Amino acid sequence: MNLQPLVLAILEGGPLYGYLIARRAKAKSGLRWEEGTLYPLLHRMERGKLVSSEWRTASGGRRRKYYALTRRGRSVLATARADWKEQVQAVSNILFGGRRHAVAR
């Protein structure tokens, strides 16, 4: 599973910081989201200009790193959505649509 599109989709609702991204994702999907996965992923995405980051300090003084979608990130998300649909179709074809025999030359 590629988790990148999921992060993009979650950020579509507005900027969020890592800890909360993990929470949201887990709440919505039940998928595992280890920190050892998430933070490097966010860094990769920032390097790839899919997201931008900004440190914000809450009223209490706690610092959080907020990530926001870039224009490029939105574009990639749109592509990822289309790709995901195709992929689901492809895999489901094999996993469940086993009756049809494609002629393999």
Next chain:
Amino acid sequence: MNLQPLVLAILEGGPLYGYLIARRAKAKSGLRWEEGTLYPLLHRMERGKLVSSEWRTASGGRRRKYYALTRRGRSVLATARADWKEQVQAVSNILFGGRRHAVAR
């Protein structure tokens, strides 16, 4: 993407050899199936007792290595099918079923 369940599903129709597995999969799904992926995968699956292999010689004399599902393979396939459904549900929840609808401004 984990391709192992797809191989299991394809073998459900009866024993097949590697080259043809790749053909079938590609014909049905359009997914990439490189040989550098498939053969090591088949070997891993055999080590894991999900499939068994047997050399057969065709009338012409060509040797082919046929792989067949084991009982264990069938069991794993059933689990994988259920997992796949869950996973699709989870990912779709995030990718498409966002509570918050993003509105272009």
Next chain:
DNA sequence: CACTCATACCTCGGGAATCAAGGCATGAAC
């Protein structure tokens, strides 16, 4: 026959993604 193509198997090296298991720091609650 010589040549080429498709078939059919395989390995190796590298890259990417994930997880487990840590570490470090702070605010809030008691």
Next chain:
DNA sequence: GTTCATGCCTTGATTCCCGAGGTATGAGTG
């Protein structure tokens, strides 16, 4: 002032996949 939840991070190992090779044989063509 100790504990808890929050919040960021890195490192090492593992796993999976691909690209790029290699080897060999049968079938079709001239």
